Amino acid sequence: MEEFVIPKQPGSNYLNAEYGLKSWLLTKDHKRIALLYLGAITFFFFIGSLYAMMIRLELLTPQGDLMQSSTYNKTFTQHGIVMVFFFLIPAIPATLGNFLIPMMIGAKDLAFPRINLLSWYIYMAGGIITIYALLAGGVDTGWTFYVPYSTTFSNSYVIATGVGIFINGFSSILTGLNFIVTIHTMRAPGMTWFRMPLFVWSHYATSLIMILGTPVVAITILLVALERLAHIGIFDPAAGGDPVLFQHLFWFYSHPAVYIMVLPAMGVVSELIANFSRKNIFGYKFVAFSSLAIAVLGFLVWGHHLFVASQSVYAGMIFSFLSFTVAIPSAVKVFNWTATLHKASISYDTPMLYGLGFIGLFTIGGLTGMFLATLAVDVHVSDTYFVVAHFHYIMVGGTLLAYLGGLRYWWPKISGRMYPEGWGRFSALVVFVGFNLTFAPQFLLGYMGMPRRYHTYPVELVSWQVLHVLSTAGASILGVGLMIPLIYLVWSMRYGRIAEANPWHLPGLEWQTPSPPPTENFLTTPIVTHEAYEFAPPEHKEVVGKFERQQPAES
Amino acid sequence: MPEGLAATHEHASHPALRHHLENMEQQREAGTLGMWVFLVTEIMFFGGMFLAYTLFRYEYPAAFVSASNHLDIKLGALTTGVLIVSSFTMAMAVYSTQIGRQKATIICLILTMILGATFLGVKAIEYHDKYNDQLIPGQLIPWRPFNPEVAKPGDTDPHKLHLIEGATTQNVQLFYWIYFAMTGMHALHMIIGLGIMTVILIMAWRGKFSPEYHAPVEISGLYWHFVDIIWIFLFPLLYLLGRHLEHGG
Amino acid sequence: MSEHIVQPRIYIMIFLALMLGTGLTVLAAFYDFPGPLNAVVALTIACLKATLVVLYFMHVRYSGRLIWLVIIAAIFWLAIMFAITFSDYWTRNWLPIS
Numbered sequence: 001m002e003e004f005v006i007p008k009q010p011g012s013n014y015l016n017a018e019y020g021l022k023s024w025l026l027t028k029d030h031k032r033i034a035l036l037y038l039g040a041i042t043f044f045f046f047i048g049s050l051y052a053m054m055i056r057l058e059l060l061t062p063q064g065d066l067m068q069s070s071t072y073n074k075t076f077t078q079h080g081i082v083m084v085f086f087f088l089i090p091a092i093p094a095t096l097g098n099f100l101i102p103m104m105i106g107a108k109d110l111a112f113p114r115i116n117l118l119s120w121y122i123y124m125a126g127g128i129i130t131i132y133a134l135l136a137g138g139v140d141t142g143w144t145f146y147v148p149y150s151t152t153f154s155n156s157y158v159i160a161t162g163v164g165i166f167i168n169g170f171s172s173i174l175t176g177l178n179f180i181v182t183i184h185t186m187r188a189p190g191m192t193w194f195r196m197p198l199f200v201w202s203h204y205a206t207s208l209i210m211i212l213g214t215p216v217v218a219i220t221i222l223l224v225a226l227e228r229l230a231h232i233g234i235f236d237p238a239a240g241g242d243p244v245l246f247q248h249l250f251w252f253y254s255h256p257a258v259y260i261m262v263l264p265a266m267g268v269v270s271e272l273i274a275n276f277s278r279k280n281i282f283g284y285k286f287v288a289f290s291s292l293a294i295a296v297l298g299f300l301v302w303g304h305h306l307f308v309a310s311q312s313v314y315a316g317m318i319f320s321f322l323s324f325t326v327a328i329p330s331a332v333k334v335f336n337w338t339a340t341l342h343k344a345s346i347s348y349d350t351p352m353l354y355g356l357g358f359i360g361l362f363t364i365g366g367l368t369g370m371f372l373a374t375l376a377v378d379v380h381v382s383d384t385y386f387v388v389a390h391f392h393y394i395m396v397g398g399t400l401l402a403y404l405g406g407l408r409y410w411w412p413k414i415s416g417r418m419y420p421e422g423w424g425r426f427s428a429l430v431v432f433v434g435f436n437l438t439f440a441p442q443f444l445l446g447y448m449g450m451p452r453r454y455h456t457y458p459v460e461l462v463s464w465q466v467l468h469v470l471s472t473a474g475a476s477i478l479g480v481g482l483m484i485p486l487i488y489l490v491w492s493m494r495y496g497r498i499a500e501a502n503p504w505h506l507p508g509l510e511w512q513t514p515s516p517p518p519t520e521n522f523l524t525t526p527i528v529t530h531e532a533y534e535f536a537p538p539e540h541k542e543v544v545g546k547f548e549r550q551q552p553a554e555s
Numbered sequence: 556m557p558e559g560l561a562a563t564h565e566h567a568s569h570p571a572l573r574h575h576l577e578n579m580e581q582q583r584e585a586g587t588l589g590m591w592v593f594l595v596t597e598i599m600f601f602g603g604m605f606l607a608y609t610l611f612r613y614e615y616p617a618a619f620v621s622a623s624n625h626l627d628i629k630l631g632a633l634t635t636g637v638l639i640v641s642s643f644t645m646a647m648a649v650y651s652t653q654i655g656r657q658k659a660t661i662i663c664l665i666l667t668m669i670l671g672a673t674f675l676g677v678k679a680i681e682y683h684d685k686y687n688d689q690l691i692p693g694q695l696i697p698w699r700p701f702n703p704e705v706a707k708p709g710d711t712d713p714h715k716l717h718l719i720e721g722a723t724t725q726n727v728q729l730f731y732w733i734y735f736a737m738t739g740m741h742a743l744h745m746i747i748g749l750g751i752m753t754v755i756l757i758m759a760w761r762g763k764f765s766p767e768y769h770a771p772v773e774i775s776g777l778y779w780h781f782v783d784i785i786w787i788f789l790f791p792l793l794y795l796l797g798r799h800l801e802h803g804g
Numbered sequence: 805m806s807e808h809i810v811q812p813r814i815y816i817m818i819f820l821a822l823m824l825g826t827g828l829t830v831l832a833a834f835y836d837f838p839g840p841l842n843a844v845v846a847l848t849i850a851c852l853k854a855t856l857v858v859l860y861f862m863h864v865r866y867s868g869r870l871i872w873l874v875i876i877a878a879i880f881w882l883a884i885m886f887a888i889t890f891s892d893y894w895t896r897n898w899l900p901i902s
Contacts, residue, residue: 312894609890
């Protein structure tokens with residue numbers, strides 16, 4: 001890292017290069033587009049969280065006293081749709097990925113800047129149509145749009161929501177396309193594949209899924225919308241159609257979509273663990289290839305969502321087995337992260353707290369996923385809160401924590417300001433405690449038989465209500481933990497300490513340029529001569545300065 | 556391309572070079588790869604419909620044969636031929652820009668567009684036939700729902716539906732649902748293709764292309780050929796399978 | 805890596821082959837092959853025609869490994885989608901109950 005001379009702060013960076021609304025709305029700078037996404041995604045996260053709070057409040061008591069069952073159906077559906085399609089899928093790739101991939105590989109921008117901007121507008125168009133559908137009357141099919149309910153029986157705004165998600169899919173496709181082409185064709189001189197940061201590897205794998213999966217869900221949702229219009233019965237068994245075909249097509253995308261959400265998070269965590277341990281990651285190539293392995297294997301397992309949907313039991317057995325294989329690359333990552341921590345000089349800054357939280361929570365989420373992949377166990381816990389708890393451990397405990405950690409880690413680069421470290425650590429702890437209190441009781445609830453998507457439960461079952469109260473209390477704590485960063489990050493944009501170019505003293509390319517970076521990222525195109533996480537080994541650090549280098553004794 | 560050498564060659568800057576890229580070679584490569592990756596998404600997009608087609612063909616073979624045989628094979632073959640010729644003229648348009656013949660490029664592009672429009676015209680005639688025979692599925696056209704006349708044995712009226720043994724009108728409707736979904740999506744892609752060709756034609760007209768810079772022609776050509784390939788599969792699947800059972804079963 | 809210019813001679817040959825393929829597939833459709841062979845013949849011809857378009861009209865024959873990889877990936881994933889979905893439908897009736 002010594003060979004990089006960080007230039008002095010130039011007069012102009014990407015934030016102050018141009019002013020005015022137009023300079024933002026027509027920008028082709030990947031960093032500014034990342035910020036546009038950041039704003040939009042935060043907005044959608046807020047909407048989704050409101051629905052989550054409504055769900056938790058309703059479940060505080062066994063009776064349906066806050067809302068009717070039909071309102072509740074809409075609430076959880078809209079929570080799911082907004083969170084999955086408008087927060088979790090674009091969260092890390094479209095913000096951090098967009099901002100960092102060109103910087104990490106030493107490029108001036110993504111390969112197609114105009115398509116990048118277009119993808120944001122498509123995202124907004126899809127979002128606005130969806131918001132319209134929610135305001136006009138909402139949708140109550142569950143985020144999965146299962147037929148024939150969604151095509152025949154539901155009286156809610158299925159078509160409008162479907163169109164919103166269909167359009168939004170294209171933004172995801174274009175982001176993935178841009179990343180793949182950028183990573184293939186725009187690496188700086190010397191930036192070989194195995195010198196790329198693992199963040200870039202995981203985004204490459206994510207992009208593969210976006211490219212290969214999203215079109216399938218697009219056509220599926222289109223078919224549902226057309227089916228609602230024309231009532232022909234392609235998914236209706238009464239008319240010779242096949243509802244399970246819908247589930248196959250839907251989960252062909254939507255299971256890999258889980259990896260769209262979690263792979264970028266794994267990329268962030270790889271960065272956090274290696275950099276805050278000041279060590280090269282243990283088994284770089286294994287971690288890199290495990291991302292690709294997850295992307296490929298993720299496409300082979302979707303049938304485990306159909307175990308109780310009249311799928312053939314033989315297919316069920318195959319899917320069960322294949323689902324277990326995904327555990328292998330995931331475990332490779334977890335073991336390699338923990339091995340990296342071994343005997344490292346770890347600094348417990350806020351991003352690292354989130355990173356460590358991720359490892360623990362992702363492991364719990366992953367292992368309970370193994371329970372669900374086991375055919376016989378799944379029959380027992382299918383469609384219960386066990387499933388809800390499982391995927392929230394992955395989605396919130398995994399993706400959201402990594403997103404928050406990554407945002408904190410690169411915040412000095414993005415904003416040019418430091419966030420307040422004390423508040424950072426405090427809110428990280430609040431999030432961790434709140435999260436576990438929210439979702440750990442749900443494992444028990446599910447195991448005891450509380451079905452998902454119900455707004456009431458038997459009054460006699462006091463233990464259920466106790467667990468629900470705990471969960472709601474946890475959700476409130478989690479909400480506070482999420483509000484604190486929102487406040488202090490906004491505060492720090494104006495009042496935070498000015499960040500140096502490389503506040504964490506790290507070797508990554510993105511740190512070898514001023515904070516915030518200039519419009520073209522680097523003042524001169526960098527030439528890469530070292531590996532991704534090249535820290536001096538610890539034994540060298542101790543030696544330096546204590547002993548003079550000795551000449552051999554004999555002369 | 557060699558590992559990580561994207562930025563090493565310094566070329567004299569071409570006016571069409573975008574500022575964030577190093578040279579024309581890199582720009583062309585990025586564009587071509589981008590289009591291919593996009594075509595992958597298109598393959599998966601149509602793939603979902605091919606999957607639905609395969610499943611229902613597997614479940615209702617008789618109905619699919621009956622419905623398939625009602626399609627006009629002559630028009631089907633004609634459109635296939637038209638698209639192949641248009642692919643050929645498209646390939647020649649790329650060749651003409653590569654060797655720098657502006658006039659030939661323009662002629663080839665116009666021919667391609669005329670052929671594409673012909674395809675859409677024939678498709679419109681076919682759709683209109685289906686409309687007349689009340690074969691448009693479900694309530695897609697509210698005032699003309701799916702209600703084909705079924706031919707009795709011995710009746711050879713081509714406007715009536717000839718059901719072979721085991722076929723039901725309801726399952727024939729599923730075929731037409733898939734037929735309209737697939738050919739409709741394909742036609743939409745043709746229309747987008749014509750839009751792209753218009754842009755390329757204007758650029759060619761203004762003399763933007765040269766042997767050094769013709770990536771847009773080539774990349775839009777990839778799209779055009781891809782749409783042709785989809786039809787190469789649609790034609791046998793929708794029009795041909797089951798012809799040998801015509802007037803038989 | 806300068807680009808390869810495909811000569812019109814090759815384009816014409818490919819064009820004629822495609823037209824021939826179209827004619828053949830129409831003729832073959834009316835001939836009653838045993839069993840499912842009609843579908844096999846039609847799809848084989850379609851695949852051959854598509855391959856010709858991809859290799860020559862789309863210049864893949866002269867492109868780098870990366871483009872080949874992209875195409876192979878697309879076919880592979882399409883195969884996954886078909887194979888795994890049909891692993892369900894084909895085995896549905898193996899058990900007397902279900």
